[in-house]
Amino acid sequence: MYSPRKSSTSRKVPCSSSLCDPQADCSAASNSCPYSIQYLSENTSSKGVLVEDVLYLTTESGQSKITQAPITFGCGQVQSGSFLGSAAPNGLLGLGMDSKSVPSLLASKGIAANSFSMCFGEDGHGRINFGDTGSSDQLETPLNIYKQNPYYNISITGAMVGGKSFDTKFSAVVDSGTSFTALSDPMYTEITSTFNAQVKESRKHLDASMPFEYCYSISAQGAVNPPNISLTAKGGSIFPVNGPIITITDTSSRPIAYCLAIMKSEGVNLIGENFMSGLKIVFDRERLVLGWKTFNCYNFDNSSKLPVNRNPSADPPKPALGPSSSNPEAAKGASPNITQIDVPHSSSSSETRLHLSGTFLSATIALLFLAALDQLPAIYITLY
Numbered sequence: 279m280y281s282p283r284k285s286s287t288s289r290k291v292p293c294s295s296s297l298c299d300p301q302a303d304c305s306a307a308s309n310s311c312p313y314s315i316q317y318l319s320e321n322t323s324s325k326g327v328l329v330e331d332v333l334y335l336t337t338e339s340g341q342s343k344i345t346q347a348p349i350t351f352g353c354g355q356v357q358s359g360s361f362l363g364s365a366a367p368n369g370l371l372g373l374g375m376d377s378k379s380v381p382s383l384l385a386s387k388g389i390a391a392n393s394f395s396m397c398f399g400e401d402g403h404g405r406i407n408f409g410d411t412g413s414s415d416q417l418e419t420p421l422n423i424y425k426q427n428p429y430y431n432i433s434i435t436g437a438m439v440g441g442k443s444f445d446t447k448f449s450a451v452v453d454s455g456t457s458f459t460a461l462s463d464p465m466y467t468e469i470t471s472t473f474n475a476q477v478k479e480s481r482k483h484l485d486a487s488m489p490f491e492y493c494y495s496i497s498a499q500g501a502v503n504p505p506n507i508s509l510t511a512k513g514g515s516i517f518p519v520n521g522p523i524i525t526i527t528d529t530s531s532r533p534i535a536y537c538l539a540i541m542k543s544e545g546v547n548l549i550g551e552n553f554m555s556g557l558k559i560v561f562d563r564e565r566l567v568l569g570w571k572t573f574n575c576y577n578f579d580n581s582s583k584l585p586v587n588r589n590p591s592a593d594p595p596k597p598a599l600g601p602s603s604s605n606p607e608a609a610k611g612a613s614p615n616i617t618q619i620d621v622p623h624s625s626s627s628s629e630t631r632l633h634l635s636g637t638f639l640s641a642t643i644a645l646l647f648l649a650a651l652d653q654l655p656a657i658y659i660t661l662y
Contacts, residue, residue, distance in 0.1 A: 282329055282353060291328035297350050297378050298328065313352045322359025324370065328378070329353040335389075338407065349383050373406075373454075373561070375428040381563075384408050396454055397558040398551060399575035400520065412560035416569040419511035422449055423566060429453070430561060432549075432568055433512035437469055440476040440505030444468060450547035452559065452568060458489070459522075459550040460543040469507070473522075473538055476505040482535045484526065490537040496525070502536050517570060521555035 282288040291297055291311040293304035298311035305312070311328045333347045351372070354361075372379040373394065377386070385392035390409030397405045412418075422431040429451040436445050448465045461469065470492055474481075479494040479502075496502060507519040526535040539552045560569035 280353065282331075285331055288329055288331045291330055291350060295328075315352075317359070320359060322361060324352070324354050324357050324361060326353045326355040333380070335408070338409075345389060347384055347389050348387065349380050350378050351380070371406075375563075381408055381561075392564050393560065393562040395558050395560045395569075396554075397573055397575035398454075398554045398556065400556045403575050405575050410560060411562055411564070412569040413571070416558075416560060416571040417511075417515035417517070418567045418569045419513050419515050419517075421566045421568055430568060434465075434509050434517075435512055435514075436510035437465075437472075438506070438508045438510070438516075439469060439472040442472055442476070444472070448547055450549050452554075453548045454551055454554065454559070456548045456550035457552065458539045458541055459553045460541040460546065460548045462543045462545055462547055465547065466540065466542045470538060470540060473505055473507065478503075479536075484535060484537075488537070489541050490524075490539060491542065492540075493526070493535050493537040496533045496535055502533075504536070504538070511568075517553075518557070518572065519553050520557070520572075521552045524552070 282290070290309070292309050293306065293311055295311060298304060303312060304310070312325065313328055314323065314325045316323050328350055329352070330348060330350050333349045335345045335347055337343050337345055352370070354370075373381055376382065381390070381392065381394050384390040391411055393409065393411045395405075395407045395410035395412065397407070419432050422433060424431065430453070431449055431451050433447070433449050435447055436443060446465050446468050448461075450461075474492050477492075477494055479496065482493045482495045484493050502523070502525070504523050507522045509517040509519065511517050522538060522540070523536050524539045525533050526537065527533050554570075556572055557570045558573035558575070560567075562569060
């Protein structure tokens, strides 16, 4: 639990600060700048005050050293909806375009270049590398910049599902704060129906509260070989989808089904964490491109001086949530990452568990947008 009173470097952001929204209902009595974020999930919100403090980071390039980075963040006081469970046990980390976000502050102070990467390990480990501008061998696509909706938005021009390719043009927000990918029609139907037509296992209907339409039985041997999925981004680069499915197990951890982890949405397309598994995603706000490459999150392109515990026993316990609170979609802001959901079985009192094929970062990312500086050291954090 973060307590401003216990930090000698903590201070509330005053009403007069340039970081305080002029429209905020700033209290002259307390002279503290409030924040309030509403999420698409029903009755889900976060309210509190803005706080300034020092973040301690480790440089990657050259000799490893500690860097003190003054940042501003929201200190939550009142949470509602999904946040009342374990949806965001470690809080929210803003990585967006707004001047208050962590990468924007690091860049404006000359601490790190105005670009960062996120690596989503298939074994549950991940890294955020502030100042990472990517590498020459990564694939890229331009970012679509809309002032009214300043998210990390890209254009998709096609898809490949199993042995069938087809043209499907749509734009999507690359949203690391959303656990599962969500697509609207006609893209949703094109991709899911093509996937369904090539699956060999029989269709399995699960509890109605399950957010996924296409689920299938698993044989006694537990072997699963679903069709591969990839997306073609504007410019022709192929975005591989390494984790499109989830497996469902009973209370004894016996696999009983798997689902295509794509949710149907209305009017918004979100590329969620499950589509980023096994990739390092580079959010380059200087060149306005999104980059990606298949990557082992234990390493960096040159070398890493940060030791990472590979012992599986060091992995954190997975949060267990009801399906209604599993995924506050991030069209209005960030949404919590969920790696396991307890789902009541429709025909008995036993429970099934929903597992991603890979676990993800437990920090939640508010995706907005950032901007740029050159030739500055990269800073990185390892999340467990």
